[in-house]
Amino acid sequence: MREAQNEWSRLDAADKSTSSDTKVPAAGSATSDHLARQFRKVCRLAIEPVRPYFEKRDELRQSQRGAIEDLLRRAVAEANEQAALRDMVALRRDCAAALRTLDGVDPRERKALAEQLKNALGSLDTRIAGIESAVEIAKTALIDEAKKLGQQTDAKTVASGARELQHRWQATGQGRRKRDDAQWKLFRGAVDAAFANVDAVRAQGAADAQRKLDDAASLCIALEQLAGKDDAPERGAVAHIDDAWRALTVNDEVLRRRYRDAQSALREAAEQRARRKHRARYDHWLAHYRLCRALEHGELTIDATREQQADLPPVDLAKDALLARFEQAISGTANANEHRVEDSAAARDCLIALEQLAGLESPPEDRQRRLDLQVARLSDKLRGKQNVTPEQAFEALLTRWVGGASPEGSVELDARFERAYQTIAESL
Numbered sequence: 001m002r003e004a005q006n007e008w009s010r011l012d013a014a015d016k017s018t019s020s021d022t023k024v025p026a027a028g029s030a031t032s033d034h035l036a037r038q039f040r041k042v043c044r045l046a047i048e049p050v051r052p053y054f055e056k057r058d059e060l061r062q063s064q065r066g067a068i069e070d071l072l073r074r075a076v077a078e079a080n081e082q083a084a085l086r087d088m089v090a091l092r093r094d095c096a097a098a099l100r101t102l103d104g105v106d107p108r109e110r111k112a113l114a115e116q117l118k119n120a121l122g123s124l125d126t127r128i129a130g131i132e133s134a135v136e137i138a139k140t141a142l143i144d145e146a147k148k149l150g151q152q153t154d155a156k157t158v159a160s161g162a163r164e165l166q167h168r169w170q171a172t173g174q175g176r177r178k179r180d181d182a183q184w185k186l187f188r189g190a191v192d193a194a195f196a197n198v199d200a201v202r203a204q205g206a207a208d209a210q211r212k213l214d215d216a217a218s219l220c221i222a223l224e225q226l227a228g229k230d231d232a233p234e235r236g237a238v239a240h241i242d243d244a245w246r247a248l249t250v251n252d253e254v255l256r257r258r259y260r261d262a263q264s265a266l267r268e269a270a271e272q273r274a275r276r277k278h279r280a281r282y283d284h285w286l287a288h289y290r291l292c293r294a295l296e297h298g299e300l301t302i303d304a305t306r307e308q309q310a311d312l313p314p315v316d317l318a319k320d321a322l323l324a325r326f327e328q329a330i331s332g333t334a335n336a337n338e339h340r341v342e343d344s345a346a347a348r349d350c351l352i353a354l355e356q357l358a359g360l361e362s363p364p365e366d367r368q369r370r371l372d373l374q375v376a377r378l379s380d381k382l383r384g385k386q387n388v389t390p391e392q393a394f395e396a397l398l399t400r401w402v403g404g405a406s407p408e409g410s411v412e413l414d415a416r417f418e419r420a421y422q423t424i425a426e427s428l
Contacts, residue, residue: 001047008039064104068113071098075120078127085131085173092124135175139183142169146190153201162191216250220258227265232273238266282425285317286418289402292322293414295329302330318398325402349373350400351416357393358423363416394424 015032075095078088099117102110142165149161169187174180219241226233226241250256288309295305315322352370355362356377362370388396401417 001043005043008036012036058106061104061106064101065106065109065113068098068102068105068117071095072116072120075124078124085128085135085175088124088128088131092121092128095120095124131173132175132179135172136179136183138172139169139175139180139187142172143183143187143190146187146194150190150194150197152194153198155198155202158194158198162194165191212248212250213252213255216245216248216252216255216259219245219248220255220262223259223262223266227262227269229269230273232270233266278428279425280313281315281317282421282428284313285315285322285398286421286425287312288315288322288326292326292329292402295326302332305330318395318402321399321403346400347413350397351413351420354394354397354401354417354420354424357390357397358420358427360420360423390424391428394428 012032071091071094075091078091095117099114099121102114102117105113146162146165149158149165152158152161165187175183223238223241226237245259250259291300291305291308291312294300295302300308309326348366348369352362352366352373356370356373
């Protein structure tokens with residue numbers, strides 16, 4: 001139809017030019033007007049079947065223009081407001097798509113709409129770039145804080161700090177995808193490193209605690225070994241162990257109890273050694289006395305007695321009286337002990353005094369003698385004549401016993417003497 005109209009216009013122009021040159025009568029003009037009317041009528045008749053298409057096309061163009069204008073209004077509003085980045089990116093995508101579909105609007109309006117869409121895209125790009133930059137800066141700051149979190153060693157502090165940082169990370173929103181992914185890897189790596197550092201510190205703490213327990217157990221063993229030895233520990237050994245124990249500040253109750261038990265065992269061992277050392281002087285004296293009695297009873301020869309006496313440690317208890325008794329027995333002085341009878345009063349008095357000192361009961365037949373001795377001793381005490389220690393009293397009684405009170409042949413009195421002697425020596 002357009003081509004036909006263009007051709008008609010060309011012919012009409014040529015006809016007017018020819019008529020002007022040949023001076024055609026006016027009737028020709030009437031004919032031309034008639035033909036023009038006929039042509040326009042035919043055109044109208046020809047276009048009538050497709051008129052609904054053109055009307056529909058105009059309607060679609062108007063709708064497309066309205067959609068683009070609405071899109072432009074939204075673009076202007078969201079570019080000026082604090083819209084979400086995701087919405088702005090979606091709006092930009094819609095604007096770019098609208099720019100590619102401008103052939104759906106009236107050609108006379110395309111240029112203006114294209115210019116408006118390009119301006120909207122520019123504004124959106126600026127706004128999107130600003131948001132992405134702000135998100136990147138905020139996430140970079142969070143990454144730095146996550147790295148600083150790695151300097152903490154307390155598990156609760158790191159856990160709460162990591163939760164707070166993750167909440168703040170989510171609140172920053174989204175930026176450019178690739179940049180967000182790269183920053184998330186850095187952030188996640190910094191948080192993981194913080195937890196790994198806590199785990200390493202915890203593991204080191206556990207290792208240190210175990211090493212501390214092992215060291216404490218070693219000190220317990222060392223103290224127990226010292227307590228188990230017969231000899232006294234070397235000078236400073238126990239103090240060195242005690243100093244090491246205090247430096248460890250052990251909190252394990254089992255080890256603390258074990259160490260206290262080892263200390264008690266060490267003190268007990270020291271007391272045992274002291275008791276043995278103190279008791280040794282009494283044991284040595286008794287060994288010499290038994291040897292002397294064996295010689296007196298004829299159970300040993302003089303040579304055998306001298307040989308065994310040389311192997312015994314020296315005595316310091318009632319020494320002079322015991323050595324004199326030895327010399328008498330060895331020299332074989334005739335009738336040297338004739339004055340000693342088996343149940344002599346001196347022997348019984350001395351023995352009862354020993355039993356009193358030992359806290360032992362005397363036989364019934366010596367009960368009255370014991371009572372008399374108690375009364376006499378009480379009288380001496382009231383007069384101030386008795387002011388000696390148990391050790392001094394014991395040594396004085398031993399001196400009396402070996403110096404003349406002990407009988408030579410009484411097995412019963414010897415047994416009572418040894419029982420009293422052992423009891424007193426143990427108590428002292």
